[in-house]
Amino acid sequence: MDAALPDGAAHVGPRVRALRSAQGMSLSELARRAGLGKATLSGLEAGTRNPTLDTLHSVAAALGVALTALVSESTRIQGAAVAMDLLRVFDDGPATYELYRMRIPAGAAQTSPPHHAGVTEHATVFAGELRAGALDAPGTAGPGGYLEWTADTPHGYAAIGGQDVHASLLIRYPR
Amino acid sequence: MDAALPDGAAHVGPRVRALRSAQGMSLSELARRAGLGKATLSGLEAGTRNPTLDTLHSVAAALGVALTALVSESTRIQGAAVAMDLLRVFDDGPATYELYRMRIPAGAAQTSPPHHAGVTEHATVFAGELRAGALDAPGTAGPGGYLEWTADTPHGYAAIGGQDVHASLLIRYPR
DNA sequence: CGCGGGTGTTCCGTTTACGGAACGATGGCA
DNA sequence: TGCCATCGTTCCGTAAACGGAACACCCGCG
Numbered sequence: 001m002d003a004a005l006p007d008g009a010a011h012v013g014p015r016v017r018a019l020r021s022a023q024g025m026s027l028s029e030l031a032r033r034a035g036l037g038k039a040t041l042s043g044l045e046a047g048t049r050n051p052t053l054d055t056l057h058s059v060a061a062a063l064g065v066a067l068t069a070l071v072s073e074s075t076r077i078q079g080a081a082v083a084m085d086l087l088r089v090f091d092d093g094p095a096t097y098e099l100y101r102m103r104i105p106a107g108a109a110q111t112s113p114p115h116h117a118g119v120t121e122h123a124t125v126f127a128g129e130l131r132a133g134a135l136d137a138p139g140t141a142g143p144g145g146y147l148e149w150t151a152d153t154p155h156g157y158a159a160i161g162g163q164d165v166h167a168s169l170l171i172r173y174p175r
Numbered sequence: 176m177d178a179a180l181p182d183g184a185a186h187v188g189p190r191v192r193a194l195r196s197a198q199g200m201s202l203s204e205l206a207r208r209a210g211l212g213k214a215t216l217s218g219l220e221a222g223t224r225n226p227t228l229d230t231l232h233s234v235a236a237a238l239g240v241a242l243t244a245l246v247s248e249s250t251r252i253q254g255a256a257v258a259m260d261l262l263r264v265f266d267d268g269p270a271t272y273e274l275y276r277m278r279i280p281a282g283a284a285q286t287s288p289p290h291h292a293g294v295t296e297h298a299t300v301f302a303g304e305l306r307a308g309a310l311d312a313p314g315t316a317g318p319g320g321y322l323e324w325t326a327d328t329p330h331g332y333a334a335i336g337g338q339d340v341h342a343s344l345l346i347r348y349p350r
Numbered sequence: 351c352g353c354g355g356g357t358g359t360t361c362c363g364t365t366t367a368c369g370g371a372a373c374g375a376t377g378g379c380a
Numbered sequence: 381t382g383c384c385a386t387c388g389t390t391c392c393g394t395a396a397a398c399g400g401a402a403c404a405c406c407c408g409c410g
Contacts, residue, residue, distance in 0.1 A: 012228065026356080026357065026358085027357075027358060027359095028356075028357065028358075036398085036399080037398065037399040037400065038358075038359085038399090038400090039359080039360080039361090039397095039398075039399070039400080040397075040398060040399070041358095042358065042359060042360085043359095043397080043398095046359090049396085049397065049398090050227045050228055050229045050396080050397075051227070051228050051397080052225045052226070052227055052228075052366095052367080052397070052398080053187065053225055053226050053227075053228070053231065053246070054225045055397080055398085056228065056246075066247075066248065067246050067247075067248060068243050068246065068247050068248075071228070071231075071242050071243065071246060072241075072242075072243050086240075086241050086243075086244075096197065097301055097343075099274075099343065122299050122321060124297050124299075124345050126272055126347075143347075144295050144297070144323075144347050146297060146321050146323060148321060168272075168274060168345060170299055170343060172301075201386080201387065201388085202387075202388055202389095203386070203387065203388075211368085211369080212368065212369035212370065213369085213370090213388075213389085214367095214368075214369070214370085214371095214389080214390075214391090215367075215368060215369070216388095217388060217389060217390085218367080218368095218389095220388095221389090224366090224367065224368090225366080225367075226367080227367070227368080227396095227397080230367080230368085
């Protein structure tokens with residue numbers, strides 16, 4: 001399960017430094033605005049420290065970005081053709097929802113084994129032409145279009161137009 | 176004792192606890208899987224500690240969710256009846272997309288002035304019964320349902336069932 | 351040349367997040 | 381009923397993240 005997740009903390013430092021210098025802000029000034037010691041920031045950017053949630057929050061606020069922007073590591077699920085980034089997990093009463101961003105290279109296709117009973121998938125297309133759904137009855141949708149299907153049977157995804165498909169995919173897992 | 180952990184930290188604890196119990200996992204088991212001490216997790220969930228990035232990373236991995244899912248904070252847009260949290264902004268080729276999470280209290284309703292021409296809105300309902308769309312031709316959708324409408328005319332949102340509406344709203348702005 | 355104000359790094363004492371162990375509470379099971 | 385496993389919390393010594401100060405360095409300016 002551990003997979004080859006590169007140590008998340010290692011990426012935060014360079015990202016802070018990049019965001020900071022992109023705004024033309026000095027380390028000293030960021031420390032002042034964030035109410036942190038310069039030693040803290042120096043170590044954080046160098047990756048020699050393991051920052052606290054409070055510290056990260058202060059830095060993000062002083063940089064004017066969301067905390068997510070500092071720690072976001074795209075947990076990418078890379079399939080044969082489909083790449084999905086998990087954006088968010090909702091936990092709403094009778095069901096759990098996972099919201100993904102999906103990319104499919106032009107012309108590529110992929111099938112997926114069935115999930116548990118009652119699971120449905122909902123896709124909203126940003127760009128390209130998506131064909132998706134049950135293998136024997138797929139639907140198609142272009143930019144702005146929407147598709148939904150039950151995922152408890154074998155289903156597939158394909159970019160049938162001449163360009164890459166970008167879409168958001170919502171997977172609903174009932175209790 | 177006062178602790179008084181600033182903002183962000185306060186929300187992480189309950190979220191971890193919610194995600195953990197949603198999977199039917201005990202605190203002890205999560206501690207074991209994450210390679211953390213039970214004291215660390217107990218304090219984290221209670222909000223009496225200020226966790227380290229490493230700790231958060233371990234917890235997220237053991238829960239099988241992205242680190243973002245633990246620390247994400249929302250930029251909320253609060254209307255008369257509708258509360259929307261901006262989740263993500265996409266900038267894909269010919270259009271820009273804003274992905275929101277939308278909540279409407281049971282029985283509440285709200286109208287929205289027109290946006291620019293060509294703007295469309297796409298809603299996927301998680302819970303409750305949503306009535307939304309052009310004022311003269313709204314549609315309705317329940318859990319798992321989908322609605323879309325053009326936003327360049329006056330439009331509205333309403334929770335018509337007896338319970339709150341939870342939905343994801345995608346707004347598409349063509350160039 | 352100083353000199354003052356800026357940079358980022360390093361040192362150091364204090365604070366605190368960490369894991370391990372002990373704790374009381376709870377829940378089967380014989 | 382006792383027994384034992386597991387639950388989540390609390391206590392405590394250690395490791396380390398924290399802020400402040402000292403540091404070397406680099407500029408613009410008189």
